[in-house]
Amino acid sequence: MLILRCPYCGVSGEETEFHAGGEAHLKRFGPGSSDAEFEAYLFQRENPKGVHFERWRHVNGCGKWFHAARCTATLEVFGTYPAQSTEPPADLRKAISAKRPGWKWREFS
Template structure:
């Protein structure tokens, strides 16, 4: 079972209380963007097994969005942080790098 701590209200919630929102830190394109940019945003994404930074909503709690860093192979959670932060905090990056030596945060995703 996946357990995440909501950084907004501090409650520990399992996945039945949460709503997934897909990959975090994506550059979203607007209505005026060229078709190629919109196609790339929708269909051309990395989806490796392993570490992901994802958006989650505490749907049956405070209702706020937050980000979670976790491994899809093991369900290990490295940490959560508010959705307003534009990159994973350094302690979360360090925790991931300690367990997955080849992992590196890609700025400007």
């Protein structure tokens, strides 16, 4: 069971109050992109054992989307941050590094 904190209403709730929305920080490739780019955007996802970044929605609460960083192996939630972020905030990355030295996820580490 994940305990997530909604960055908008400050509620710490268990995961049934939220809804998972897939991988975070995807760059959209639409019309005009190459077939390879579009395929990667549509189908290719990270599947890490360890640090992972996801989108979540506080579906039974304020209804807002946000980002969460968590460990897929231990279900530990490192932190959450607003959906308007294009990359994980520096302080969160530092906090993850303290707990999982040498972690890497896509271009972030």
